[in-house]
Amino acid sequence: MFSGAQISLYPMSDDFIGIILGALSALDPWRDQLRIETDDLSTLLVGPPEILFPAMRDLFVAAARGGVHCTLHATVSRGCPGEPDDPICTPLGGLPPGTPLPDRIAAAQAGVTAAALTGQTVAAQFSLYPLGLGHHMDEIYGCIDFLKSSGTFERSKNFCTKLRGDAGPVFETLSQAFTGFGAQAGHVALDVTLSANSPSKV
Amino acid sequence: MFSGAQISLYPMSDDFIGIILGALSALDPWRDQLRIETDDLSTLLVGPPEILFPAMRDLFVAAARGGVHCTLHATVSRGCPGEPDDPICTPLGGLPPGTPLPDRIAAAQAGVTAAALTGQTVAAQFSLYPLGLGHHMDEIYGCIDFLKSSGTFERSKNFCTKLRGDAGPVFETLSQAFTGFGAQAGHVALDVTLSANSPSKV
Numbered sequence: 001m002f003s004g005a006q007i008s009l010y011p012m013s014d015d016f017i018g019i020i021l022g023a024l025s026a027l028d029p030w031r032d033q034l035r036i037e038t039d040d041l042s043t044l045l046v047g048p049p050e051i052l053f054p055a056m057r058d059l060f061v062a063a064a065r066g067g068v069h070c071t072l073h074a075t076v077s078r079g080c081p082g083e084p085d086d087p088i089c090t091p092l093g094g095l096p097p098g099t100p101l102p103d104r105i106a107a108a109q110a111g112v113t114a115a116a117l118t119g120q121t122v123a124a125q126f127s128l129y130p131l132g133l134g135h136h137m138d139e140i141y142g143c144i145d146f147l148k149s150s151g152t153f154e155r156s157k158n159f160c161t162k163l164r165g166d167a168g169p170v171f172e173t174l175s176q177a178f179t180g181f182g183a184q185a186g187h188v189a190l191d192v193t194l195s196a197n198s199p200s201k202v
Numbered sequence: 203m204f205s206g207a208q209i210s211l212y213p214m215s216d217d218f219i220g221i222i223l224g225a226l227s228a229l230d231p232w233r234d235q236l237r238i239e240t241d242d243l244s245t246l247l248v249g250p251p252e253i254l255f256p257a258m259r260d261l262f263v264a265a266a267r268g269g270v271h272c273t274l275h276a277t278v279s280r281g282c283p284g285e286p287d288d289p290i291c292t293p294l295g296g297l298p299p300g301t302p303l304p305d306r307i308a309a310a311q312a313g314v315t316a317a318a319l320t321g322q323t324v325a326a327q328f329s330l331y332p333l334g335l336g337h338h339m340d341e342i343y344g345c346i347d348f349l350k351s352s353g354t355f356e357r358s359k360n361f362c363t364k365l366r367g368d369a370g371p372v373f374e375t376l377s378q379a380f381t382g383f384g385a386q387a388g389h390v391a392l393d394v395t396l397s398a399n400s401p402s403k404v
Contacts, residue, residue: 006327006361008395010273016214017401040402041327041395044360071212073275075329075393077361081339125208125243127277129331129391136333136389137283158246159208159279159391187338189331189361191277191393193210193243199219200242 001090002083004046005076007056012069019063019070026062030055035088049078050092053175061120061167064196076178076190097184101142108146108176115172122170124163126192130182143181147173203292204285206248207278209258214271221265221272228264232257237290251280252294255377263322263369266398278380278392299386303344310348310378317374324372326365328394332384345383349375
Protein backbone atom coordinates (compact mmCIF):
# COMPACT_ATOMS: atom_id res chain seq x y z
CA MET A 1 0.00 0.00 0.00
CA PHE A 2 1.23 3.45 -0.91
CA SER A 3 -0.64 6.63 -0.06
CA GLY A 4 0.11 10.30 -0.13
CA ALA A 5 -0.58 13.68 -1.62
CA GLN A 6 1.07 16.23 -3.86
CA ILE A 7 0.04 19.57 -2.32
CA SER A 8 0.54 23.19 -3.39
CA LEU A 9 -0.30 26.32 -1.42
CA TYR A 10 -1.05 29.55 -3.31
CA PRO A 11 -1.30 32.82 -1.34
CA MET A 12 -2.54 35.59 -3.67
CA SER A 13 -0.07 38.13 -2.25
CA ASP A 14 3.24 39.77 -3.10
CA ASP A 15 4.41 38.14 0.16
CA PHE A 16 3.50 34.62 -1.00
CA ILE A 17 6.91 33.23 -0.02
CA GLY A 18 6.64 34.60 3.53
CA ILE A 19 3.11 33.28 3.98
CA ILE A 20 4.07 29.80 2.75
CA LEU A 21 7.19 29.64 4.93
CA GLY A 22 5.25 30.99 7.92
CA ALA A 23 2.60 28.27 7.62
CA LEU A 24 4.99 25.31 7.35
CA SER A 25 5.43 24.94 11.11
CA ALA A 26 1.77 23.82 11.24
CA LEU A 27 3.00 20.54 9.73
CA ASP A 28 5.42 19.93 12.63
CA PRO A 29 3.02 17.77 14.72
CA TRP A 30 2.60 15.46 11.71
CA ARG A 31 6.20 15.17 10.59
CA ASP A 32 7.01 11.94 12.43
CA GLN A 33 4.18 10.19 10.56
CA LEU A 34 4.99 11.62 7.12
CA ARG A 35 7.77 11.65 4.56
CA ILE A 36 7.89 15.12 2.99
CA GLU A 37 9.66 16.19 -0.24
CA THR A 38 9.35 19.59 -1.95
CA ASP A 39 10.09 20.84 -5.47
CA ASP A 40 9.04 23.96 -7.39
CA LEU A 41 5.52 22.68 -8.15
CA SER A 42 4.35 20.84 -5.05
CA THR A 43 5.17 19.17 -1.78
CA LEU A 44 4.79 15.41 -1.50
CA LEU A 45 3.34 14.01 1.71
CA VAL A 46 3.67 10.22 2.06
CA GLY A 47 1.89 8.60 4.99
CA PRO A 48 -1.25 6.82 6.20
CA PRO A 49 -4.41 7.79 4.28
CA GLU A 50 -6.15 8.92 7.49
CA ILE A 51 -3.72 11.71 8.39
CA LEU A 52 -3.22 13.35 4.98
CA PHE A 53 -6.25 15.64 5.24
CA PRO A 54 -5.74 16.59 8.91
CA ALA A 55 -2.16 17.62 8.07
CA MET A 56 -3.36 19.65 5.05
CA ARG A 57 -6.05 21.26 7.20
CA ASP A 58 -3.52 22.53 9.73
CA LEU A 59 -1.25 23.90 6.98
CA PHE A 60 -4.09 25.64 5.16
CA VAL A 61 -5.69 27.16 8.24
CA ALA A 62 -2.28 28.52 9.29
CA ALA A 63 -1.75 30.12 5.87
CA ALA A 64 -5.26 31.61 5.75
CA ARG A 65 -5.22 33.00 9.28
CA GLY A 66 -3.73 36.36 8.19
CA GLY A 67 -6.72 37.06 5.95
CA VAL A 68 -4.95 36.79 2.58
CA HIS A 69 -6.83 34.98 -0.19
CA CYS A 70 -5.16 31.56 -0.30
CA THR A 71 -5.88 28.39 -2.20
CA LEU A 72 -4.52 24.89 -1.73
CA HIS A 73 -4.52 22.20 -4.37
CA ALA A 74 -3.89 18.53 -3.68
CA THR A 75 -3.71 15.37 -5.72
CA VAL A 76 -4.23 12.56 -3.22
CA SER A 77 -3.78 8.86 -4.00
CA ARG A 78 -3.92 5.47 -2.31
CA GLY A 79 -3.32 1.97 -3.61
CA CYS A 80 -1.76 2.94 -6.95
CA PRO A 81 -0.46 -0.34 -8.46
CA GLY A 82 2.50 1.56 -9.93
CA GLU A 83 3.83 2.62 -6.51
CA PRO A 84 5.83 0.42 -4.09
CA ASP A 85 4.42 -0.72 -0.75
CA ASP A 86 5.72 1.51 2.04
CA PRO A 87 5.36 0.74 5.77
CA ILE A 88 4.87 4.46 6.59
CA CYS A 89 1.56 4.27 4.66
CA THR A 90 -0.02 1.51 6.76
CA PRO A 91 -3.66 2.52 7.31
CA LEU A 92 -4.43 3.52 10.91
CA GLY A 93 -7.89 2.01 11.01
CA GLY A 94 -10.88 1.76 8.77
CA LEU A 95 -13.88 -0.45 8.25
CA PRO A 96 -13.56 -4.20 7.58
CA PRO A 97 -13.14 -5.18 3.90
CA GLY A 98 -16.48 -5.68 2.18
CA THR A 99 -18.42 -3.21 4.34
CA PRO A 100 -21.58 -2.38 2.34
CA LEU A 101 -22.00 1.09 0.84
CA PRO A 102 -24.84 2.22 3.23
CA ASP A 103 -22.68 1.39 6.26
CA ARG A 104 -19.72 3.27 4.78
CA ILE A 105 -21.97 6.30 4.16
CA ALA A 106 -23.17 6.23 7.79
CA ALA A 107 -19.60 5.93 9.13
CA ALA A 108 -18.48 8.85 6.98
CA GLN A 109 -21.36 11.01 8.24
CA ALA A 110 -20.45 10.20 11.85
CA GLY A 111 -16.84 11.20 11.19
CA VAL A 112 -17.85 14.63 9.89
CA THR A 113 -20.26 15.21 12.78
CA ALA A 114 -17.42 14.58 15.24
CA ALA A 115 -14.96 16.99 13.53
CA ALA A 116 -13.69 19.86 15.68
CA LEU A 117 -14.20 23.43 14.40
CA THR A 118 -11.24 25.64 13.49
CA GLY A 119 -12.90 29.07 13.14
CA GLN A 120 -11.76 29.33 9.48
CA THR A 121 -14.40 29.16 6.74
CA VAL A 122 -13.29 27.54 3.49
CA ALA A 123 -14.78 26.54 0.14
CA ALA A 124 -13.64 23.39 -1.63
CA GLN A 125 -14.32 21.45 -4.78
CA PHE A 126 -13.11 17.97 -5.48
CA SER A 127 -13.33 14.96 -7.75
CA LEU A 128 -13.04 11.34 -6.61
CA TYR A 129 -11.52 8.85 -9.05
CA PRO A 130 -12.06 5.17 -8.13
CA LEU A 131 -9.73 3.48 -10.65
CA GLY A 132 -9.56 -0.04 -12.02
CA LEU A 133 -13.28 -0.67 -11.44
CA GLY A 134 -15.87 -1.35 -14.14
CA HIS A 135 -18.57 0.00 -11.80
CA HIS A 136 -16.76 3.18 -10.73
CA MET A 137 -19.90 5.33 -10.91
CA ASP A 138 -21.58 3.24 -8.15
CA GLU A 139 -18.86 4.33 -5.72
CA ILE A 140 -19.07 7.94 -6.96
CA TYR A 141 -22.86 8.06 -6.54
CA GLY A 142 -22.53 6.50 -3.06
CA CYS A 143 -20.00 9.15 -2.15
CA ILE A 144 -22.33 11.88 -3.46
CA ASP A 145 -25.11 10.51 -1.22
CA PHE A 146 -22.74 10.90 1.73
CA LEU A 147 -21.73 14.41 0.66
CA LYS A 148 -25.32 15.62 0.36
CA SER A 149 -25.94 14.64 4.00
CA SER A 150 -22.53 15.77 5.31
CA GLY A 151 -23.49 19.30 6.34
CA THR A 152 -20.67 20.69 4.16
CA PHE A 153 -22.31 20.15 0.75
CA GLU A 154 -22.84 23.31 -1.28
CA ARG A 155 -23.69 22.08 -4.78
CA SER A 156 -22.84 19.68 -7.57
CA LYS A 157 -20.77 21.10 -10.41
CA ASN A 158 -19.61 19.59 -13.66
CA PHE A 159 -16.76 17.13 -12.88
CA CYS A 160 -16.69 17.91 -9.15
CA THR A 161 -18.64 18.60 -5.96
CA LYS A 162 -18.43 21.88 -4.07
CA LEU A 163 -18.29 22.09 -0.27
CA ARG A 164 -18.35 25.07 2.08
CA GLY A 165 -18.05 25.44 5.83
CA ASP A 166 -15.59 25.44 8.68
CA ALA A 167 -12.26 23.91 7.68
CA GLY A 168 -12.66 21.20 10.37
CA PRO A 169 -15.71 19.45 8.91
CA VAL A 170 -14.77 20.31 5.30
CA PHE A 171 -11.38 18.60 5.52
CA GLU A 172 -13.00 15.70 7.42
CA THR A 173 -15.56 15.35 4.61
CA LEU A 174 -12.69 15.10 2.11
CA SER A 175 -10.87 12.58 4.29
CA GLN A 176 -13.98 10.40 4.62
CA ALA A 177 -14.61 10.54 0.86
CA PHE A 178 -11.02 9.48 0.21
CA THR A 179 -10.84 6.62 2.71
CA GLY A 180 -14.43 5.36 2.57
CA PHE A 181 -15.23 5.06 -1.15
CA GLY A 182 -13.65 3.18 -4.03
CA ALA A 183 -12.20 -0.32 -3.56
CA GLN A 184 -10.94 -0.64 0.02
CA ALA A 185 -7.51 -1.94 -0.95
CA GLY A 186 -7.75 -0.54 -4.49
CA HIS A 187 -6.55 2.46 -6.41
CA VAL A 188 -8.34 5.71 -5.53
CA ALA A 189 -7.29 9.24 -6.45
CA LEU A 190 -8.88 12.47 -5.27
CA ASP A 191 -8.26 15.92 -6.58
CA VAL A 192 -9.22 18.94 -4.51
CA THR A 193 -8.96 22.72 -4.57
CA LEU A 194 -9.63 24.69 -1.37
CA SER A 195 -10.08 28.45 -1.07
CA ALA A 196 -10.16 30.86 1.88
CA ASN A 197 -10.69 34.63 2.09
CA SER A 198 -11.79 34.93 -1.54
CA PRO A 199 -13.05 38.37 -2.60
CA SER A 200 -15.62 36.51 -4.74
CA LYS A 201 -18.49 34.63 -3.21
CA VAL A 202 -20.75 33.05 -5.83
CA MET B 203 -20.48 13.14 -25.17
CA PHE B 204 -19.68 15.86 -22.68
CA SER B 205 -16.26 17.44 -22.30
CA GLY B 206 -14.87 20.42 -20.52
CA ALA B 207 -12.64 21.77 -17.78
CA GLN B 208 -12.89 23.50 -14.43
CA ILE B 209 -9.98 25.96 -14.47
CA SER B 210 -8.54 28.33 -11.86
CA LEU B 211 -5.83 30.93 -12.36
CA TYR B 212 -3.71 31.97 -9.36
CA PRO B 213 -1.40 35.00 -9.70
CA MET B 214 0.81 35.25 -6.59
CA SER B 215 0.40 39.03 -6.36
CA ASP B 216 -1.52 41.66 -4.42
CA ASP B 217 -2.94 42.58 -7.86
CA PHE B 218 -4.30 39.10 -8.52
CA ILE B 219 -7.72 40.43 -9.52
CA GLY B 220 -6.24 42.81 -12.09
CA ILE B 221 -4.00 40.11 -13.57
CA ILE B 222 -6.89 37.65 -13.88
CA LEU B 223 -9.23 40.23 -15.44
CA GLY B 224 -6.46 41.41 -17.76
CA ALA B 225 -5.84 37.90 -19.08
CA LEU B 226 -9.47 37.02 -19.81
CA SER B 227 -9.49 38.65 -23.25
CA ALA B 228 -7.10 35.89 -24.37
CA LEU B 229 -10.14 33.60 -24.31
CA ASP B 230 -12.05 35.78 -26.81
CA PRO B 231 -10.98 33.85 -29.95
CA TRP B 232 -12.34 30.66 -28.36
CA ARG B 233 -15.63 31.96 -26.98
CA ASP B 234 -17.82 30.93 -29.92
CA GLN B 235 -16.73 27.30 -29.45
CA LEU B 236 -17.08 27.24 -25.64
CA ARG B 237 -19.73 27.68 -22.97
CA ILE B 238 -18.13 29.51 -20.03
CA GLU B 239 -19.44 29.81 -16.45
CA THR B 240 -17.55 31.29 -13.46
CA ASP B 241 -17.98 31.04 -9.69
CA ASP B 242 -15.66 31.82 -6.76
CA LEU B 243 -13.59 28.63 -7.16
CA SER B 244 -13.20 28.04 -10.89
CA THR B 245 -14.34 28.75 -14.42
CA LEU B 246 -16.07 26.01 -16.37
CA LEU B 247 -15.19 25.64 -20.04
CA VAL B 248 -17.51 23.29 -21.97
CA GLY B 249 -16.52 22.46 -25.54
CA PRO B 250 -14.76 20.01 -27.84
CA PRO B 251 -11.91 18.09 -26.17
CA GLU B 252 -9.40 19.33 -28.78
CA ILE B 253 -9.72 23.05 -27.99
CA LEU B 254 -9.71 22.98 -24.17
CA PHE B 255 -5.91 23.03 -23.82
CA PRO B 256 -5.27 25.60 -26.59
CA ALA B 257 -7.77 27.95 -24.86
CA MET B 258 -6.09 27.37 -21.46
CA ARG B 259 -2.66 27.97 -23.04
CA ASP B 260 -3.70 31.38 -24.37
CA LEU B 261 -5.19 32.39 -21.00
CA PHE B 262 -2.15 31.25 -19.02
CA VAL B 263 0.44 32.81 -21.31
CA ALA B 264 -1.46 36.11 -21.15
CA ALA B 265 -1.51 36.02 -17.33
CA ALA B 266 2.20 35.10 -17.08
CA ARG B 267 3.43 37.66 -19.59
CA GLY B 268 3.91 40.37 -16.93
CA GLY B 269 6.43 38.21 -15.06
CA VAL B 270 4.35 37.52 -11.93
CA HIS B 271 4.50 33.98 -10.56
CA CYS B 272 1.22 32.44 -11.73
CA THR B 273 -0.22 28.95 -11.55
CA LEU B 274 -3.20 27.45 -13.31
CA HIS B 275 -5.07 24.39 -12.16
CA ALA B 276 -7.52 22.45 -14.31
CA THR B 277 -9.71 19.42 -13.86
CA VAL B 278 -10.48 18.24 -17.39
CA SER B 279 -13.02 15.55 -18.27
CA ARG B 280 -14.53 13.82 -21.29
CA GLY B 281 -17.15 11.10 -21.61
CA CYS B 282 -18.38 11.18 -17.99
CA PRO B 283 -21.47 8.91 -17.93
CA GLY B 284 -23.06 11.23 -15.35
CA GLU B 285 -23.07 14.23 -17.72
CA PRO B 286 -25.59 14.85 -20.54
CA ASP B 287 -24.59 14.75 -24.21
CA ASP B 288 -24.01 18.27 -25.49
CA PRO B 289 -23.61 19.17 -29.20
CA ILE B 290 -21.04 21.89 -28.35
CA CYS B 291 -18.70 19.08 -27.21
CA THR B 292 -18.63 17.17 -30.51
CA PRO B 293 -15.00 16.11 -31.08
CA LEU B 294 -13.30 17.97 -33.93
CA GLY B 295 -11.29 15.03 -35.19
CA GLY B 296 -9.27 12.23 -33.74
CA LEU B 297 -8.11 8.78 -34.72
CA PRO B 298 -10.55 6.01 -35.72
CA PRO B 299 -11.97 3.94 -32.84
CA GLY B 300 -9.74 0.99 -32.01
CA THR B 301 -6.48 2.61 -33.13
CA PRO B 302 -3.71 0.56 -31.43
CA LEU B 303 -1.66 2.11 -28.64
CA PRO B 304 1.63 2.38 -30.64
CA ASP B 305 -0.17 4.33 -33.39
CA ARG B 306 -1.77 6.64 -30.82
CA ILE B 307 1.65 7.27 -29.25
CA ALA B 308 3.11 8.16 -32.67
CA ALA B 309 0.23 10.52 -33.47
CA ALA B 310 0.61 12.26 -30.12
CA GLN B 311 4.35 12.74 -30.67
CA ALA B 312 3.68 14.26 -34.11
CA GLY B 313 1.17 16.67 -32.57
CA VAL B 314 3.71 17.96 -30.05
CA THR B 315 6.43 18.30 -32.69
CA ALA B 316 4.10 20.53 -34.73
CA ALA B 317 3.17 22.82 -31.81
CA ALA B 318 4.01 26.52 -32.26
CA LEU B 319 6.23 28.18 -29.64
CA THR B 320 4.89 30.99 -27.42
CA GLY B 321 8.11 32.32 -25.83
CA GLN B 322 6.79 31.53 -22.31
CA THR B 323 8.47 28.73 -20.35
CA VAL B 324 6.20 26.77 -18.02
CA ALA B 325 6.40 23.76 -15.71
CA ALA B 326 3.47 21.39 -15.37
CA GLN B 327 2.50 18.26 -13.52
CA PHE B 328 -0.52 16.15 -14.29
CA SER B 329 -2.33 12.91 -13.63
CA LEU B 330 -4.40 11.01 -16.19
CA TYR B 331 -7.38 9.02 -14.91
CA PRO B 332 -8.86 6.53 -17.43
CA LEU B 333 -12.05 5.52 -15.60
CA GLY B 334 -14.35 2.53 -15.93
CA LEU B 335 -11.57 0.29 -17.24
CA GLY B 336 -10.20 -2.83 -15.54
CA HIS B 337 -6.90 -2.32 -17.41
CA HIS B 338 -6.45 1.39 -16.68
CA MET B 339 -2.72 1.08 -16.03
CA ASP B 340 -2.11 -0.10 -19.65
CA GLU B 341 -3.39 3.24 -20.91
CA ILE B 342 -1.41 5.12 -18.26
CA TYR B 343 1.83 3.30 -19.12
CA GLY B 344 1.18 3.91 -22.84
CA CYS B 345 0.71 7.60 -22.10
CA ILE B 346 3.94 7.65 -20.08
CA ASP B 347 5.79 6.13 -23.08
CA PHE B 348 4.48 9.03 -25.17
CA LEU B 349 5.45 11.59 -22.52
CA LYS B 350 9.01 10.32 -22.26
CA SER B 351 9.51 10.90 -25.99
CA SER B 352 7.51 14.15 -26.16
CA GLY B 353 10.42 16.56 -25.65
CA THR B 354 8.56 18.14 -22.71
CA PHE B 355 9.12 15.35 -20.14
CA GLU B 356 11.02 16.39 -17.03
CA ARG B 357 10.53 13.50 -14.61
CA SER B 358 8.11 11.06 -13.07
CA LYS B 359 6.78 11.96 -9.63
CA ASN B 360 4.53 10.09 -7.25
CA PHE B 361 0.95 10.29 -8.60
CA CYS B 362 1.85 12.51 -11.57
CA THR B 363 4.30 13.34 -14.37
CA LYS B 364 6.20 16.59 -14.56
CA LEU B 365 6.76 18.50 -17.82
CA ARG B 366 8.78 21.60 -18.61
CA GLY B 367 9.28 23.70 -21.72
CA ASP B 368 7.67 26.31 -23.88
CA ALA B 369 3.93 26.63 -23.20
CA GLY B 370 3.15 25.69 -26.82
CA PRO B 371 4.48 22.11 -26.75
CA VAL B 372 3.68 21.65 -23.03
CA PHE B 373 -0.04 22.41 -23.50
CA GLU B 374 -0.03 20.32 -26.70
CA THR B 375 1.47 17.40 -24.73
CA LEU B 376 -1.37 17.70 -22.21
CA SER B 377 -3.96 17.90 -25.00
CA GLN B 378 -2.57 14.79 -26.70
CA ALA B 379 -2.50 12.89 -23.39
CA PHE B 380 -6.14 13.83 -22.76
CA THR B 381 -7.51 13.02 -26.23
CA GLY B 382 -5.28 10.07 -27.18
CA PHE B 383 -5.31 7.79 -24.12
CA GLY B 384 -8.08 6.06 -22.17
CA ALA B 385 -11.12 4.60 -23.93
CA GLN B 386 -11.81 6.65 -27.07
CA ALA B 387 -15.50 7.19 -26.28
CA GLY B 388 -15.03 6.50 -22.57
CA HIS B 389 -14.63 8.44 -19.36
CA VAL B 390 -11.24 10.12 -18.96
CA ALA B 391 -10.28 12.79 -16.43
CA LEU B 392 -7.02 14.71 -16.29
CA ASP B 393 -5.81 16.91 -13.51
CA VAL B 394 -3.04 19.42 -14.15
CA THR B 395 -1.16 22.20 -12.39
CA LEU B 396 0.95 24.63 -14.45
CA SER B 397 3.43 27.17 -13.12
CA ALA B 398 5.24 30.14 -14.68
CA ASN B 399 7.80 32.60 -13.29
CA SER B 400 8.34 30.61 -10.09
CA PRO B 401 11.13 31.85 -7.82
CA SER B 402 11.91 28.18 -7.10
CA LYS B 403 13.44 25.94 -9.70
CA VAL B 404 14.08 22.44 -8.42
